[in-house]
Amino acid sequence: MTDPLHYPDVVQMAVPLFVAAVLFELGWIVWRGRGGRYETRDALTSLVLGAGSVAEGILLGFVAWGVFMWLWTLTPLDLGTSIWVVAACFVLDDLRYYWVHRFGHRIRWVWASHVNHHSSQHYNLTTALRQTWTGTFTLMMIVRAPLVLLGFHPAMVLFVGGLNLIYQFWIHTEAIDKLPKWFETVMNTPSHHRVHHGRNPRYLDANYAGVFIVWDKLFGTFVPELDGEKPDYGLVRNLGTFNPLRVVFHEWIGLFRDVVQPGLTLRQRLNYAFAPPGYSHDGSRDTSEGIKAKHLVRNPSDSGTPGFN
């Protein structure tokens, strides 16, 4: 017997909007001569990664769907499908997103999937589409399990997740400076998310929010965009390739090479897989904490300022 509840695949439906918005942003930048930068191969890589991510969803979406439907059979709770339930699901799913995203930056196993989203040295609407192909393998779908067990139907959970992703599309732009204060206070905005994409020591591991920036303020990870410090986009160690396959799989390959190298203890091997990115058993690499500490040695006056508390 099939479950009758059905919501549209809003991410697929938004594809024409994504294309139109990229063209609009590009036109705006060309017309005004400011508001961001585009580069052909960088944008092409981002777009191919976006297409691949949609394909991955079509090919492997059944895995998450199967797990959620199995959980749905276990739970005695069913909150129904009223608009208030959908709204509550949206808010709670955004909290879920905050934590998955935070894990994505603090656990290398999850970072290996998420890193490609940060691999562009540009920040424009195509960067938003530079999405993972390997999210299923991180098993982060389990963070959605409490929602299903609480009585939110799996179809609704995936629907609001799609809305969350669409919201985050428009904040990947330099064309919008800062929005009204009330909006910046509650919502994730281009300004807040530019900080998240910055490789400046000050901006590392900040602003994980999807839709509501209040989660970062609540959990102590909020850093405002400072007028005097423009975000420098990309990775701490930038990639020297536009090849989509290298972009998608480079961190997984690095992780497995580190884990299987000879002469390590089991704990060191586990740390290479699950400790924060930048962990090394011999101290030859820097985690974000190490990068911030080194920055403060070079710039002691930054101590105590946002991002260095």
Added chain:
Amino acid sequence: MPLHILLLLVVGGISAITLLLHLLGKSRLAFLTVEDARSAWHRHFPDDDIQDVTVAQNGHAALVHTAQGPGLLWSFGADTVARHLHDFDLIETPDHLRVIFHDFTAPRVSLHLTETERPLWQELMAPT
């Protein structure tokens, strides 16, 4: 959305945006001066102490000598990428020098140098 419509939108959208970007001149490589190269190197390796910078005449690559060892900086689209010259092979071809890094994240770079630059760069890049 039917799959064939989605496919058409994706392929058409990617092709149109890429073509438009190229026609708008967005495929140009970053041009480096000595100061640009110095600044870009510090962006990639803020702790390095730069001792000397040699920029290729075409402005698309620079050899950077630092207290931490030699390195190569090169134009990567409109931006730059840098790597220390620790583990690499140098292959000479009729029109360029190819640097093969043993690095999955930056596999190779082609250096287009003049006839006079080429032996100098080979010497500067040689392991000491």
